[in-house]
Amino acid sequence: MKEVTAFAPATVANVSCGFDILGFAIDELGDRVTVRHAEESRLKVTKITGDGGKLPYEVERNTCTVAVQAMLKALGYTGGMDISLDKGLPLGSGMGSSAASSVAALIAANRLLNDPFTKDDLLPFAMLAEKIACGAAHADNVAPSLLGGFVLIRSYHPLDVTALHVPKGLHCTLIHPHMELNTADSRSVLRKQVSLQNATIQSGNIAGLVAGLYQENMGLISRSLQDVIAEPSRSVLIPGYEEIKEAIKEAGALGCGISGSGPTIFILSPDRDIAAEVKTISQKVFDKIGLDVDLYVSEINSRGAYVLNEII
Incomplete structure (x- = not known):
């Protein structure tokens, strides 16, 4: 094979109560x-488009090359590769922009070498790129972008990632305000310690959300979409957040939260019609x-990330 192009989707991380341990993948939006x-x-890195000239070409700083370099080192491969990136996701959006870039690069490079690694094998390489991008090697964006669906990171040491059931009909509305919120800045406002009371509340919500997904119990999912750890500190950084949270209640949405570190807001709904109505309501608020x-x-x-095109 001479050339491979791959796509990796946008993601929603944290999913309210699941700080750094829950995420899910979005359709159509993503990087190539x-x-x-x-x-x-x-x-x-030979070419980058769609980034407004903001992303680095240096191999040690670009998430595509950091991830691929780690993969090639593990493989013992000494050949060369040219990488071009077409950004479909805005930077600092809270939609897993850096994750989509590294995951798409890994899928393409892996296929170019006739798939020596499985998707699960590629996850640690993508996490190394996340550390370069935001200072923390978290997996709640790269795992769903790579694997698709709803993903739970049970443990980071050792890494233990599992797919969760996705209820039929579940839809997401994403609202991306035209502002950039740096992940490192968004993490800096978080409290370093959590009270026993809030830890108990958050644990119950995580368990309830997972149970709700498997039971396809929309009421339980809705009650569990509560974040008492990150949202109180981060929501003040996002204009319109509280207004959206209040406005969607009567439309039948399950709930909303901050996608990743923001500023994108996600809203979960039990079907496409409600998700579309919520979209209209959100537009009016902004x-x-x-x-x-x-x-x-x-x-x-x-589906997660996949190969778009191969040239032999």
């Missing part, structure tokens, strides 16, 4: 990466505020 064999024995937003309605993406 093309990887080609190179004559020289080195990695090189029109009143005077802040431009992008809005999307999506099913939960069960």
